[in-house]
Amino acid sequence: MTFMDLPDLASRTLGGATVVCNDESFCAAANLIKPGRPAFTPQHFDERGQIYDGWETRRRREPGSDWVIVRLGAPGVPHGVVIDTAYFTGNFPEHASIEAAWVDGPLETAVWREILPRSPLKGDTANAFAIADPHRFTHVRLTIHPDGGVARLRVHGEAVLDPTFASVLPLDLAALGNGGCAIDCSDEFYSAPNNLLLPGQARVTGEGWETRRRRDSGNDWVRLRLATLGVPRVAELDTMPFKFNASGAAMLTGVTAEGDEVELLPRTELRPDEVHRFLLPGTLPAVDHVRMDVYPDGGMGRLRLYGTPSASGLDRLAERWLATSSRA
Numbered sequence: 001m002t003f004m005d006l007p008d009l010a011s012r013t014l015g016g017a018t019v020v021c022n023d024e025s026f027c028a029a030a031n032l033i034k035p036g037r038p039a040f041t042p043q044h045f046d047e048r049g050q051i052y053d054g055w056e057t058r059r060r061r062e063p064g065s066d067w068v069i070v071r072l073g074a075p076g077v078p079h080g081v082v083i084d085t086a087y088f089t090g091n092f093p094e095h096a097s098i099e100a101a102w103v104d105g106p107l108e109t110a111v112w113r114e115i116l117p118r119s120p121l122k123g124d125t126a127n128a129f130a131i132a133d134p135h136r137f138t139h140v141r142l143t144i145h146p147d148g149g150v151a152r153l154r155v156h157g158e159a160v161l162d163p164t165f166a167s168v169l170p171l172d173l174a175a176l177g178n179g180g181c182a183i184d185c186s187d188e189f190y191s192a193p194n195n196l197l198l199p200g201q202a203r204v205t206g207e208g209w210e211t212r213r214r215r216d217s218g219n220d221w222v223r224l225r226l227a228t229l230g231v232p233r234v235a236e237l238d239t240m241p242f243k244f245n246a247s248g249a250a251m252l253t254g255v256t257a258e259g260d261e262v263e264l265l266p267r268t269e270l271r272p273d274e275v276h277r278f279l280l281p282g283t284l285p286a287v288d289h290v291r292m293d294v295y296p297d298g299g300m301g302r303l304r305l306y307g308t309p310s311a312s313g314l315d316r317l318a319e320r321w322l323a324t325s326s327r328a
Contacts, residue, residue: 166314
């Protein structure tokens with residue numbers, strides 16, 4: 001598993017937003033965090049020039065650099081970034097750097113720390129960089145040197161849940177925004193398994209998890225690491241908007257901290273294009289990993305596992321919260 005397999009904390013789908021930038025003369029900074037691959041239509045112009053699916057600033061005629069601040073959809077620890085210059089060939093920035101901050105007040109009070117030093121970029125390339133900083137942040141600032149266009153900014157990492165809220169609110173133990181993550185799967189031919197754990201509902205099949213058609217006697221599966229050790233009470237298996245390619249059945253198996261497997265939901269038939277909710281047994285132990293088997297293949301929009309963290313699960317969250325603080 002590499003950092004590219006981790007969720008994109010900056011994605012608009014997860015709740016990310018471009019807060020402010022110094023210039024977006026040609027193309028809007030909001031394009032940076034759109035889900036999906038950038039698109040391009042040659043010889044497609046408006047009054048500003050060629051239209052790009054990205055962020056593009058004017059040509060600088062004075063010293064300096066351009067920048068944009070992105071609020072992450074979920075506070076977390078970045079493990080890597082992708083500065084994608086797709087389709088920007090003669091107008092990409094030569095270098096870029098990234099700073100990050102934990103902001104819980106006015107943005108003007110943010111204390112920024114460099115997580116990616118000034119680094120060279122290639123045009124029409126998904127420029128990937130690993131991040132070694134172990135702290136959690138709420139915002140990142142991308143600076144391009146000196147100007148130009150960037151199609152997408154991806155901030156791959158792990159969300160970190162505030163234990164204060166985990167102790168009092170109903171919790172989706174699997175949600176990406178709470179720190180859940182898909183760590184392995186049998187197949188992701190059409191779309192990635194982390195889509196299962198995104199907020200909201202999948203609008204099209206590409207926003208869920210879909211496998212290729214199986215031609216053998218096996219079945220597909222995905223393994224999840226939950227936000228923390230907890231007891232799931234309700235499972236929500238959402239096959240919307242899969243109408244003719246939804247999984248026909250599913251089973252959920254939990255794994256305790258000791259490595260013991262426990263059945264959460266027996267193999268159960270599913271209907272296409274429908275939200276299924278299941279009450280789970282009230283005697284379940286706390287689990288921190290879950291495997292979902294689907295039969296035999298197909299697609300699913302979302303998976304929710306509502307429950308409560310155990311006492312040791314809350315302790316884990318508190319320890320991680322303190323360990324990842326970027327405060328001096």
